[in-house]
Amino acid sequence: MQQRRRLNPAAPAAKHPLLAALLAAILTAAMIAAAMFSNGRILQVQTAAPADVEVYSDTASFAGGAEVTVDDAAIRTQGGEEEHVRRVVKEFTRDREFSIFALTWRGDRDIAAYVRSQRPDGTWNEWHAMDPLDPPAGSDLFGTEPIYVEPTTRVQVSTGNVDMLEGGRQISDAPTTARDLDAVFIDGGVGTVAGDITPVVDSYSRYMPKVITRTQWGAGASRTPTYTEPVTAVTVHHTAGSNNYTEAQAPGIVRGIWHYHAVTQGWGDIGYNALVDKYGNIYEGRAGGLDRAVQGAHVGGFNTNTWGVSLLGDYMQTTPSTQAISALGEIIGWKAAVAGFDPMGYSYHTADFDFRGSKYAAGQGATFPNINAHRDFHYNQCPGDYLYARMGAIRGAAQVKYTQVRSSRVFANPLMPNPRVSTTETTTDGTKTVTNTITSPDGTTTTVTNQQGTTQKVNTTLLSDLASGDTVAIATVVGTIAGVALIYAFQQGMFDDAIKNVGGTELLAGLTVKDITPYITPALKVVGSSEVAGVWQQLEPALGKAAGTVSGPNGTAMTFYANGIGVRDAQGQIFSLVGEIANAWLQQGLDLGPLGLPIAAQTSINADDIRMEFEGGTIVFTPSTKTVNIITNR
Structure with missing residues (x-):
């Protein structure tokens, strides 16, 4: 049965302290990576006793x-x-x-x-x-x-x-x-992993694999790091050369690479963000925090928003060890969970500058696997034929680690002390199912299951339920692309007394994209230059400058602009929502609302009406009368 509702503008009211307090806690869950994987803790481990080895x-x-x-x-x-x-x-x-x-x-x-x-x-x-x-x-x-x-x-x-x-x-x-x-x-000398150089016994960040820190393997002083948030992909390399090294010699190889990159070449630090040896030991690479988007020097013009991991040895004619593949999956999967990208997904990247041997000139790009290889970007053999053949295994191991980390989310809610939210993802016949489970201190458990990131059953009172602390509403929001934006706006008090029930469905009456964008920018990941140039920049002439992006399940993403919203669905299609249609979609709750995600571009259906189709209905805007109709079919 279809329902038609006509929107009437109403200005957002002042901030409500109780609502803001509750939704600040939900924001912590939606942005759990920032809370769970704090920058400082990554650096604190470098207080361990250093390895005093001459290079x-x-x-x-x-x-x-x-x-x-x-x-x-x-x-x-x-x-x-x-x-x-x-x-x-x-x-x-x-x-x-x-x-x-x-x-x-x-x-x-x-x-x-x-x-x-x-x-x-x-x-x-x-x-x-x-x-x-x-x-x-x-x-x-x-x-x-x-x-x-x-x-x-x-x-x-x-x-x-x-x-x-x-x-x-x-x-x-x-x-x-x-x-x-x-x-x-x-x-680089010799340092034994079993002796003076040992992996961190207790992970300094939840579920992080054991890592030999920079201080432990003997890194020298480094330049101030450059950050290009967010990391959206990891590139796999090999260092080449002989595979005939012992476990005690491996840290010396890492020290030697650091000296060549940092001192001989004058880069100020090692080019890779992490390194792995054939025994499965993981080494912290470039300084600045393993949880951060530290820009490395590992893949020519594609260093922006990428993270580089290199396996010690040459794998053109040698099969990488099981321990090495497992370690690569562990550190890459953990990084994917921290950064918030899908280990099995894809993202668009462009070259920042011209580079001999690159497949792409400056400004050119393509869509690459989120876990990719050096040779995907350049005409070379890195990371070797035998390691390249194991990229599927690395992605699979990374997916397991990613799921483990993401399902361990914990946040504090002032109205429900220390509830636990866990997220699991399964894929059957190409359809990804995302399940969010919230457990209260009294043991009460509520589960919401979504397919392809959209709810199976629309909650038409979602906004009020969030305000009241309803566990189903909270579990529904966690992990969605609308969650961060909406909840941050709640935290700022933008929605107090603005929730109106129109035609049986709650709306944030009067809210516009222009209103919300300046406020939610601090909660959004800044869109990196390669991402903007390759995907989102094409929308800027019509929508204005991009403010930031939010990534969701199964490759979905949403970018806020000065005058509109860009949406990427699970299949990689890009839709632009402009003006009143963008505002109407925002007011009904973005992808969390009854309309769901867009499925077709805006079109003119007659001389005066503009129409856009969504999973759950249609928005029709009539410029002559400045009215918007939302038609839902679910």
Whole structure:
């Protein structure tokens, strides 16, 4: 049966203390990530006793290396002269043992390189590809990734597109010669996970996996971090180089990578947000808080709103260990729960700047899995074929951890002391079911089950029920895309005495998008530049500047603008709600109201009427009379 209701404006009244107190508590539940995973606690663990281990580093001109002819050079031609098959490599010998090797150069150059190291018995290891490093924007210092070559005193380097200047030749018209490169030798020492470096025994944030902190593995001083809230995706990497490291050597590899990124390259810190070794140990990466959106330097122009995790070793021809896959899933799933993105979902990202080897120029982008790989963005082999083949397993492990963390939510309500709200998600035949359960101190449990993030049965008195502290209403709101925005507005007192029952359904009479946007902005996640450029910016000409976004179940999202609302449904479709239609949808409770989510764009049905279809009905606006009709069918 259809119901028609005509809206009459009424101004919101003053703030009501009791209502504000109750809904402030509900806001705590809706924004639980901020309450449960506080920034300070992540940093406090660094008061643990540090690992006092020296990092050895030395640099030499690449031209100074000995010229050695070998029969099995990784790159068989030099200087681009295909007609002359040269097998000359550069060989470097140091008095002090080192375990990490890299090449650096100034200016953007097209260089290919491989390195191998000599074992104690005089034989040589296999050649390891030296992938180009992804420098941050504006950097003039380039180089290869730091390659773990095992402890050694001698390496050989095979290069392409580099004139080796054999025999002391000084004159060359090649774009790059051996004089343009520097060889870097690093050793991070040894620190045992079972001894002086140990994972945090008690997680310093609820359900966080055990992590070896920066202080514990011996990170040096770092620059002030840059934050690009929110994190919407995690990129998986491998560090390349030898997989032949012990558990005691792994922290030294992390220290060596930190020194190369922070000191040699001048980045001020390690590029990754976290690292994992083949034994399943997790290492805190870039400083600033694992719970925060610390911008790393790991994926070229796509560092904004992404988080980088790298597995120590080369996985082009080696299968990652079960412990490593589990650890990757644990830290990524925990991060997804803290940041509020779906481990099995997708998000749009754009390149912030041009980068050699990138699949996308500045301003270009695409939709990527929320748990993605380095090679998804750039033309390279990272994180190796065998690790890339396990991305599905990593996403599955992350989903398990995500569900564990999200279902552990606890918040304090002044009217219902310490109730517990838990959220579980299941997917059957492509349909995701979200179940919110609230348990009062007396043991009373109330459950609300939603499919695809919308309620199965519309609560036409939801607003009054929230005001009275009804447990069903609270459980319904938790985890929805409207929850944060509506509840924050309640907290500000915007809805006091504005709840009107019109035609059997409650409405927030007179409330407009322009009214609410300035107030709810502090409760919204600031829309990151890549997100705006790729998805939401297309709506700005019509709706005004974006104020912030809220993410909901199954990939749904809602962005508030100065003059309207943008909505993304579970299938990724974007709808814009402008003017009076946006206000009417807001007044009936956004996606929590009887209309649910939009399903079609605004259209003109005749010379004077504008219509928009929703899951549960229709909004019709008549500009000539300035009237709005809401027609519900459920």
